[in-house]
Amino acid sequence: MAVLHTKAVTVILSVTVLLGLLYLSQYYRVSLSFEEKWKTVEAGRTDVVTVTPWLAPVVWEGTFNPFLLDSIYKRKNITIAATVFAVGKYIMFLKDFLQTSEEHFFVGFRVDFYVFTDRPNEVPKVNMAAGRMLTVRSVPSSNRWQEISARRMEIIQNLIEKKLQNRADYIFCLDVDSKFHGRWGAESLGGLVAVIHPGYYRDDRSRFPYERSPASNAYVAPGEGDFYYCGGAFGGLVEEVHLLAKTCRKNFEDDAKRGIEAAWQEESHLNRYMWINKPSKVLSPEYLWQDFKPKNPEVQIIRFSGVIKNYANIRPN
Numbered sequence: 001m002a003v004l005h006t007k008a009v010t011v012i013l014s015v016t017v018l019l020g021l022l023y024l025s026q027y028y029r030v031s032l033s034f035e036e037k038w039k040t041v042e043a044g045r046t047d048v049v050t051v052t053p054w055l056a057p058v059v060w061e062g063t064f065n066p067f068l069l070d071s072i073y074k075r076k077n078i079t080i081a082a083t084v085f086a087v088g089k090y091i092m093f094l095k096d097f098l099q100t101s102e103e104h105f106f107v108g109f110r111v112d113f114y115v116f117t118d119r120p121n122e123v124p125k126v127n128m129a130a131g132r133m134l135t136v137r138s139v140p141s142s143n144r145w146q147e148i149s150a151r152r153m154e155i156i157q158n159l160i161e162k163k164l165q166n167r168a169d170y171i172f173c174l175d176v177d178s179k180f181h182g183r184w185g186a187e188s189l190g191g192l193v194a195v196i197h198p199g200y201y202r203d204d205r206s207r208f209p210y211e212r213s214p215a216s217n218a219y220v221a222p223g224e225g226d227f228y229y230c231g232g233a234f235g236g237l238v239e240e241v242h243l244l245a246k247t248c249r250k251n252f253e254d255d256a257k258r259g260i261e262a263a264w265q266e267e268s269h270l271n272r273y274m275w276i277n278k279p280s281k282v283l284s285p286e287y288l289w290q291d292f293k294p295k296n297p298e299v300q301i302i303r304f305s306g307v308i309k310n311y312a313n314i315r316p317n
């Protein structure tokens with residue numbers, strides 16, 4: 001009896017493993033048939049919104065085939081730039097950010113990281129794969145975190161004007177106090193790309209923390225706004241992000257001249273910009289989660305997530 005039982009278990013296990021392997025071999029095949037290419041999209045997701053009212057895709061796990069997407073963009077031989085700021089004590093986050101990006105962020109593509117810091121000597125040495133590169137640039141420190149965060153727009157604008165226009169196709173601007181945990185690849189590419197903020201995606205828009213004072217250039221009126229987007233991750237084609245950075249910088253500085261600072265600094269200006277200039281691709285909160293938030297069932301994978309930090313210890317004010 002015991003022998004029979006063991007045999008049955010062995011057979012069931014073998015069949016399961018074989019079926020699993022068969023499934024994986026199908027999934028990992030890059031040269032998909034015409035019918036197969038449409039399968040993932042047709043199966044899609046029904047528990048979340050996957051297209052905006054202005055017909056931009058909202059990228060969730062299960063809405064795309066990663067291997068197909070990579071194969072499409074590989075042929076185009078693109079370069080992706082990524083900016084990250086590590087000013088003051090935030091330099092401590094850089095190592096994990098860079099190390100995990102090697103494992104998950106556009107693996108197999110040409111990626112140029114631009115690190116902006118006031119502590120260039122403390123930039124960690126991280127082994128990077130061929131085709132990936134890191135450039136360190138000095139920026140002044142500040143005694144106000146709001147200024148460090150908001151001045152990113154000006155620095156991104158300058159970087160694009162002085163360096164990137166003929167050197168990169170796409171750019172992503174990312175918070176440093178975060179780590180990659182899952183694939184972030186070609187599915188995220190688009191003209192203008194925004195990430196839905198993990199803290200508000202289940203809320204009614206009346207609760208979104210937009211800037212509510214009409215005196216500010218970042219003003220979003222009650223009843224307006226699509227999603228609440230993160231300041232910690234956005235991107236797109238270099239020329240689109242240039243326009244975004246230039247506009248947000250101007251609006252921010254204009255406000256400052258009149259003694260106004262929007263509720264969430266450049267994040268408020270970004271949200272105003274995205275309300276007027278709809279993103280052509282929207283990334284789900286999988287693309288910027290927060291470690292302190294328990295995972296919700298619709299979030300099948302966390303790709304990038306903010307680490308838990310003690311603000312009082314790391315910010316200058």
Ligand SMILES: CC(=O)N[C@H]1[C@@H](OP(=O)(O)OP(=O)(O)OC[C@H]2O[C@@H](n3ccc(=O)[nH]c3=O)[C@H](O)[C@@H]2O)O[C@H](CO)[C@H](O)[C@@H]1O
Pocket residue numbers: 084085086087088089090145148149174175176177229230231232233264265266267288306314315316
């Ligand atoms: C997840 C997310 O969307 N985060 C946004 C949010 O809060 P956060 O609490 O995530 O802001 P934060 O403290 O991470 O600051 C934003 C970023 O500025 C840089 N930094 C900041 C302070 C400092 O002393 N040194 C330094 O380098 C660093 O790259 C950091 O990641 O609101 C901020 C604006 O108020 C920004 O829009 C952030 O992107």
Ligand SMILES: [Mn+2]
Pocket residue numbers: 175176177232306
């Ligand atoms: Mn952050």
